Amino acid sequence: MSYDEVEIEDMQWSDDLSAFTYPCPCGDLFQITLDELKTGEEIARCPSCSLYITVIYNPEDFEEPPATEDTRIPQQVEVS
Template identity: 80%
Template sequence: MSYDDVEIEDMQWNEELRAYTYPCPCGDLFQITKEELKLGEEIARCPSCSLYITVIYNAEDFADNKSKNNLEPPKRQAIAVA
């Protein structure tokens, strides 16, 4: 049984981990990658303990297609201030 059910919208995109994350009670982060979501995976695991959560998401949002999905936040551009 999973620790909790969490909507993908409540998770944060972590650029360093290249994964969606959600705080775990142990202090680490539950993690699931876009590749796992594309494969239909719905379990995000914590690398530091045995807990896991069920991720609620629309599989069509992660299906392989020619257009890039909008679930990843846009990249920010650096601006020079003079």
């Protein structure tokens, strides 16, 4: 069972860890990476103890944008 449920808005971004973090009662930080969020992961784990939290967020906010078609302008071909 999850220790707690935390809104993504209540978490802090850490450039050093490249992850969203939230204080753990053990003194360390729960962590979840942007890549984990993009794949639909919702569990942030503490690296120092066995606790974890469930992160509440909208997965659509972290989806990769759809690939776009090649929009290069075709080169003109001279006809003789």
